[in-house]
Amino acid sequence: MAQKVYLSNYELEDAIKMYFNKLTNLRKEKEMVNTWDANGRVTSEAIYSLMSSPFYNSSAMDGIAVKSSATIGATDRNQIVLEEGKEYIVVDTGDPIPKEFDSVIMIEDLIRVDDNKVKIYKSAVPWQHIRALGEDIVENQLIIPSNHKIRPVDLGAMIAGGVNKVEVYKRPRVGIIPTGTEIVEPGTELKVGDIIEFNTRTFSAQVENWGGKPNRYNIVDDVYEDIKKSVKTAAEENDVVLINAGSSAGREDYTAKVIEELGEVVLHGVAIKPGKPVILGIVDNKPVIGIPGYPVSAYFIMELIVKKLIESYQGIESKALKEVKATLSRRVMSSLKHLEFVRMKLGYVGNKLIATPLTRGAGATMSLVRADGILEIPQSSEGIEAGEEIKVKLLKEEEDIKNTIVCIGSHDPIIDIISDFIHMRNKEYYLSSAHVGSMGGIMALKKEETHIAPIHLLDMESGEYNTSYVKKYLPDKNIYLIKGVKRLQGLIVKKGNPLNIKGFKDIADGNKKFVNRQRGSGTRLLLDYNLKKLGINPNEILGYEREEFTHLSVAAAVAAGDVDCGLGVYSAAEMMDLDFIPLCKEEYDVAVPEEYLEMDIIKEFIKVIKSEEFSKELDRLGGYEYSSIGEIVKI
Ligand SMILES: Nc1nc2c(c(=O)[nH]1)N[C@H]1C(S)=C(S)[C@@H](COP(=O)(O)OP(=O)(O)OC[C@H]3O[C@@H](n4cnc5c(N)ncnc54)[C@H](O)[C@@H]3O)O[C@H]1N2
Numbered sequence: 001m002a003q004k005v006y007l008s009n010y011e012l013e014d015a016i017k018m019y020f021n022k023l024t025n026l027r028k029e030k031e032m033v034n035t036w037d038a039n040g041r042v043t044s045e046a047i048y049s050l051m052s053s054p055f056y057n058s059s060a061m062d063g064i065a066v067k068s069s070a071t072i073g074a075t076d077r078n079q080i081v082l083e084e085g086k087e088y089i090v091v092d093t094g095d096p097i098p099k100e101f102d103s104v105i106m107i108e109d110l111i112r113v114d115d116n117k118v119k120i121y122k123s124a125v126p127w128q129h130i131r132a133l134g135e136d137i138v139e140n141q142l143i144i145p146s147n148h149k150i151r152p153v154d155l156g157a158m159i160a161g162g163v164n165k166v167e168v169y170k171r172p173r174v175g176i177i178p179t180g181t182e183i184v185e186p187g188t189e190l191k192v193g194d195i196i197e198f199n200t201r202t203f204s205a206q207v208e209n210w211g212g213k214p215n216r217y218n219i220v221d222d223v224y225e226d227i228k229k230s231v232k233t234a235a236e237e238n239d240v241v242l243i244n245a246g247s248s249a250g251r252e253d254y255t256a257k258v259i260e261e262l263g264e265v266v267l268h269g270v271a272i273k274p275g276k277p278v279i280l281g282i283v284d285n286k287p288v289i290g291i292p293g294y295p296v297s298a299y300f301i302m303e304l305i306v307k308k309l310i311e312s313y314q315g316i317e318s319k320a321l322k323e324v325k326a327t328l329s330r331r332v333m334s335s336l337k338h339l340e341f342v343r344m345k346l347g348y349v350g351n352k353l354i355a356t357p358l359t360r361g362a363g364a365t366m367s368l369v370r371a372d373g374i375l376e377i378p379q380s381s382e383g384i385e386a387g388e389e390i391k392v393k394l395l396k397e398e399e400d401i402k403n404t405i406v407c408i409g410s411h412d413p414i415i416d417i418i419s420d421f422i423h424m425r426n427k428e429y430y431l432s433s434a435h436v437g438s439m440g441g442i443m444a445l446k447k448e449e450t451h452i453a454p455i456h457l458l459d460m461e462s463g464e465y466n467t468s469y470v471k472k473y474l475p476d477k478n479i480y481l482i483k484g485v486k487r488l489q490g491l492i493v494k495k496g497n498p499l500n501i502k503g504f505k506d507i508a509d510g511n512k513k514f515v516n517r518q519r520g521s522g523t524r525l526l527l528d529y530n531l532k533k534l535g536i537n538p539n540e541i542l543g544y545e546r547e548e549f550t551h552l553s554v555a556a557a558v559a560a561g562d563v564d565c566g567l568g569v570y571s572a573a574e575m576m577d578l579d580f581i582p583l584c585k586e587e588y589d590v591a592v593p594e595e596y597l598e599m600d601i602i603k604e605f606i607k608v609i610k611s612e613e614f615s616k617e618l619d620r621l622g623g624y625e626y627s628s629i630g631e632i633v634k635i
């Protein structure tokens with residue numbers, strides 16, 4: 001089969017317009033459902049009440065129903081006696097008021113004379129404490145308009161107004177087909193090359209959230225005829241079909257060809273990134289969309305195109321995300337070929353909202369989990385410089401962002417645990433961390449872009465940790481160190497240490513593959529310090545140039561078998577079930593400017609690290625010493 005390598009590059013707006021124009025006969029079907037089952041459904045017509053509520057005059061209080069005229073003149077000094085059955089009847093809240101009465105006196109305002117007589121000391125105003133017929137809902141009154149998403153309160157009001165069935169738009173059925181020979185169901189025993197299928201599970205949940213009915217099909221291998229058969233069936237059984245992966249130009253990317261053969265490809269390729277190879281097609285008058293395989297690309301196509309489609313079947317359109325102004329902390333480059341969507345982490349530092357770009361890769365699912373907002377870089381822009389003001393579309397409540405500790409610096413697995421503890425103990429607080437190494441943290445403090453910076457910087461001359469760096473790089477600031485942990489650093493090696501690595505000397509023998517940490521990270525300095533002390537030339541180390549950004553990714557590289565060892569903390573080795581050769585103890589502390597020490601969220605941070613639960617967690621992880629944790633030291 002001929003490979004098509006050219007994709008169109010329509011602007012997003014144009015592509016959507018062109019596609020939706022072609023989908024003119026989208027059937028917006030309607031159905032009647034029980035009102036009590038209609039939460040979240042969308043009304044296809046205005047709903048009027050069929051009866052009044054209350055539909056009779058009823059007592060609003062517990063007491064007696066009286067004729068107001070019989071109570072005129074009652075005062076403390078001129079109490080009037082009323083007789084049950086003649087001048088009053090006893091009523092409870094909600095009881096009907098017989099025609100002959102027009103007022104209710106509360107039980108608290110009665111003086112009992114005997115079993116069937118009471119005295120009153122205040123006259124009753126006509127209609128007091130009576131809920132008049134139709135007081136809440138009048139027959140034929142509009143309860144909710146058409147194209148309205150039914151909320152729990154709407155549902156109650158409709159039932160109160162006698163509406164037991166409601167006409168709503170049918171939820172569009174959305175067929176979702178995962179494709180790819182390498183794709184396997186979760187839980188399958190994995191071999192190298194397998195990819196766990198999760199995209200279509202995300203799609204199903206998204207479709208559900210938007211009011212559609214997801215209908216997931218089995219994984220189809222990259223076999224042209226099989227994909228064709230599955231798409232044909234799905235088009236017969238659903239209103240919309242989503243085909244995942246196979247959207248680009250690879251040897252086994254069949255989606256476009258299949259849609260073309262069964263119907264029409266309206267366009268293939270939109271000028272957005274991620275998500276550019278999307279295929280917008282039609283089969284049997286039904287939209288059939290080829291969604292790129294990469295999870296982040298898929299997410300944007302779902303949010304930008306599929307959501308609109310699913311909502312249009314139900315006559316609704318959700319509001320655009322709220323935008324806020326922020327300061328960009330790091331330069332972001334972009335290509336003139338696309339409108340680019342960058343996932344951003346946000347945090348208020350001082351009174352500035354700081355936005356930091358997250359990993360850009362289309363496969364980085366965690367960038368979506370961690371994102372607080374989205375930055376759109378227009379096609380006409382080659383990028384944005386650090387310090388510029390930008391607009392970010394919020395994925396989170398602004399209030400939650402205000403209650404977030406921004407933590408930029410060196411990474412240790414304990415940061416994730418602190419983050420979890422802080423939120424667990426105090427539901428409105430969050431900690432968001434960016435891992436840029438110790439020097440990156442110092443620079444972020446200098447630029448006032450972070451509240452705290454975890455650092456472990458070894459002074460090559462004195463062998464001391466952290467203080468000299470803060471003094472040297474932040475001379476104009478009042479910085480304190482919140483003492484953290486002493487952690488064991490060492491070589492992370494394969495289980496059983498098959499190459500019998502004992503120390504730094506062994507990794508420079510030309511036979512071991514090493515993985516390094518990025519420049520500016522404390523671990524990198526520690527390595528260089530030790531190499532210098534031992535007179536080892538870094539060039540002798542195979543893999544000195546290969547850089548990872550966290551302890552866990554170093555451990556992951558060893559676990560994957562790409563390398564034989566790397567320098568890192570004990571807990572990372574433990575988490576990946578690897579062996580660890582301890583070499584030195586280093587001081588991992590948290591630098592914080594004086595003005596933030598008084599913030600409630602920072603106080604909570606200190607409380608958490610000093611807590612007994614946290615010490616227990618450190619013991620469980622192993623490799624940490626924490627005798628002075630939480631102490632505050634002025635530099
Ligand atoms: N030569 C070119 N190569 C690629 C291009 C291009 O224009 N020319 N485009 C790139 C871009 S951009 C994207 S996006 C991807 C789109 O890939 P496909 O839609 O063809 O998908 P696959 O190659 O089959 O899969 C890619 C990747 O996606 C993940 N995946 C796929 N299915 C699932 C699933 N059900 N659950 C979870 N993850 C899934 C997986 O990591 C696959 O490796 O193409 C580029 N290539």
Ligand code: MOO
Nearest residue numbers: 274275276297362
């Ligand atoms: O569309 Mo691809 O998603 O640019 O990565």
